[in-house]
Amino acid sequence: MRDLVTVILAAGAGTRMKSHTAKVLHKICGQPMLAYVMDAARKAGSGEIIAVLGHQAEQVKEAVKDVAFVLQEQQLGTGHAVMQARPLLEGKSGTVLVLYGDTPLITGDTLKQAYEVHLESKNQVTVITARVQDPTGYGRIVRDGDGRIRAIVEHKDATEEQRAIQEINSGMYFFEIPALLKALDRLNNANSQGEYYLTDTIEIILSNNGSAGAYLIGDSTEILGINDRIQLAEAERIMHDRIVQTHMKNGVTFILPETSVIAPQVEIGRDTVIYPGTILEGSTRIGEQCVIGPYSRIVDSTIGNDVHVMNSVILESEIRAKTKVGPFAYLRPGSKIGCNVKIGDFVEVKKSEIGDNTKVSHLTYIGDAQIGRNVNLGCGVVVVNYDGVKKHKTVVGDYAFVGCNVNLVSPVEVKEHAYIAAGSTITEEVPAYSLAIARSRQTIISDWVKRKGLDKK
Numbered sequence: 001m002r003d004l005v006t007v008i009l010a011a012g013a014g015t016r017m018k019s020h021t022a023k024v025l026h027k028i029c030g031q032p033m034l035a036y037v038m039d040a041a042r043k044a045g046s047g048e049i050i051a052v053l054g055h056q057a058e059q060v061k062e063a064v065k066d067v068a069f070v071l072q073e074q075q076l077g078t079g080h081a082v083m084q085a086r087p088l089l090e091g092k093s094g095t096v097l098v099l100y101g102d103t104p105l106i107t108g109d110t111l112k113q114a115y116e117v118h119l120e121s122k123n124q125v126t127v128i129t130a131r132v133q134d135p136t137g138y139g140r141i142v143r144d145g146d147g148r149i150r151a152i153v154e155h156k157d158a159t160e161e162q163r164a165i166q167e168i169n170s171g172m173y174f175f176e177i178p179a180l181l182k183a184l185d186r187l188n189n190a191n192s193q194g195e196y197y198l199t200d201t202i203e204i205i206l207s208n209n210g211s212a213g214a215y216l217i218g219d220s221t222e223i224l225g226i227n228d229r230i231q232l233a234e235a236e237r238i239m240h241d242r243i244v245q246t247h248m249k250n251g252v253t254f255i256l257p258e259t260s261v262i263a264p265q266v267e268i269g270r271d272t273v274i275y276p277g278t279i280l281e282g283s284t285r286i287g288e289q290c291v292i293g294p295y296s297r298i299v300d301s302t303i304g305n306d307v308h309v310m311n312s313v314i315l316e317s318e319i320r321a322k323t324k325v326g327p328f329a330y331l332r333p334g335s336k337i338g339c340n341v342k343i344g345d346f347v348e349v350k351k352s353e354i355g356d357n358t359k360v361s362h363l364t365y366i367g368d369a370q371i372g373r374n375v376n377l378g379c380g381v382v383v384v385n386y387d388g389v390k391k392h393k394t395v396v397g398d399y400a401f402v403g404c405n406v407n408l409v410s411p412v413e414v415k416e417h418a419y420i421a422a423g424s425t426i427t428e429e430v431p432a433y434s435l436a437i438a439r440s441r442q443t444i445i446s447d448w449v450k451r452k453g454l455d456k457k
């Protein structure tokens with residue numbers, strides 16, 4: 001297909017959100033709504049995306065990548081917003097797709113089909129429309145006796161008869177760029193809102209002997225615009241259902257799916273079971289036959305096959321096959337956990353590697369460390385990685401056995417097959433196959449309690 005440029009209108013204030021965050025950055029299933037609109041545009045074949053920003057422009061610019069920005073300092077209407085993109089459209093001959101940043105439920109498939117129809121029909125403009133029960137507030141699609149689109153009339157400017165029309169303007173259009181630029185020159189703001197309406201370009205194009213078409217979509221939820229937090233929650237439900245149903249169709253079991261939050265880019269393998277209260281965010285990938293949850297949050301992490309994660313939080317980490325995590329474990333960014341590892345209750349791991357078959361069963365902190373294969377870290381082991389100024393590294397070799405309540409004061413190395421006695425504070429290298437004991441010997445003071453008069457009757 002030919003070059004398709006997309007212009008996304010996102011300059012509005014979003015007053016009804018009552019938020020310090022720009023409306024288009026509010027998240028749906030963990031991803032900003034603007035990102036959904038961009039994804040849909042790309043799926044429709046758009047390489048270049050231009051966002052028209054106004055309110056909170058700086059915030060939006062920081063949050064999204066691979067987009068060109070133009071500024072609409074005063075919001076004088078949707079037509080005026082598109083005019084701001086003129087310098088980036090001038091001289092181009094292809095098609096421009098106009099979308100809104102606050103309409104995140106539109107799908108790439110729908111846009112693709114509409115684009116094909118637009119190209120086949122050789123129209124100068126094709127507007128995406130929907131039929132809704134209650135068209136209040138929307139622009140109405142006015143058709144002639146032959147069913148051809150003649151105009152779009154805004155609710156506030158419509159006659160009683162026009163207000164009865166249930167086919168509405170979604171606000172999404174495909175325009176041939178030269179025809180759009182020519183029509184924009186003729187826009188005025190002589191209407192009830194004193195705005196430059198993009199919708200007026202339909203009549204202008206027709207009066208320039210151009211042709212216009214309407215592409216009616218079946219599922220009107222796709223054009224749901226988000227203006228307040230109630231609509232945001234509604235969009236979250238719809239998006240959630242779409243995402244979860246896609247995973248179910250691919251062979252993933254969800255127990256009480258309505259309690260999970262799964263971001264759109266997340267991948268989940270077959271026969272994995274997702275227990276209630278599971279939140280999977282960012283670019284997380286989960287393998288096959290895993291059991292995830294209940295009540296776990298995994299962000300930007302890769303989980304191998306047959307892994308169990310229970311009541312735990314995993315951030316930007318990697319876990320290989322057959323490993324068990326939790327309950328109540330916390331894996332912080334940069335952790336790499338091998339195969340068949342056990343990370344038990346109240347274990348925190350930060351920026352550390354743990355080799356295959358190693359057991360870290362309870363109450364342990366591992367930070368900036370490299371732990372080998374088949375190691376046993378007893379209950380309450382602490383890697384003392386921070387001296388108050390700098391972080392240091394600890395290395396524990398394969399098959400080492402570290403007893404309960406041991407401090408490994410970094411930087412320190414425990415060589416392979418070494419043993420460390422419980423309660424030791426290790427500050428120097430422990431050679432391979434040796435035992436280290438670093439605690440004071442036990443002393444018995446006989447009858448001390450009686451002599452002190454502390455004995456209870």
Ligand code: UD1
Binds near residue numbers: 102139154197199
């Ligand atoms: C617009 C359409 C209406 C359509 C409806 C669908 C016009 C004149 N009307 O109405 O036919 O049924 O959308 O939702 O186009 N924006 C800017 N700059 C502006 C004005 C708006 O960037 O100067 C952006 C807003 O941020 C928003 C979008 O354009 O994302 C739509 O603007 P809005 O004011 O909500 O348009 P409606 O009055 O709802």
Ligand code: CA
Binds near residue numbers: 227
């Ligand atoms: Ca709107």
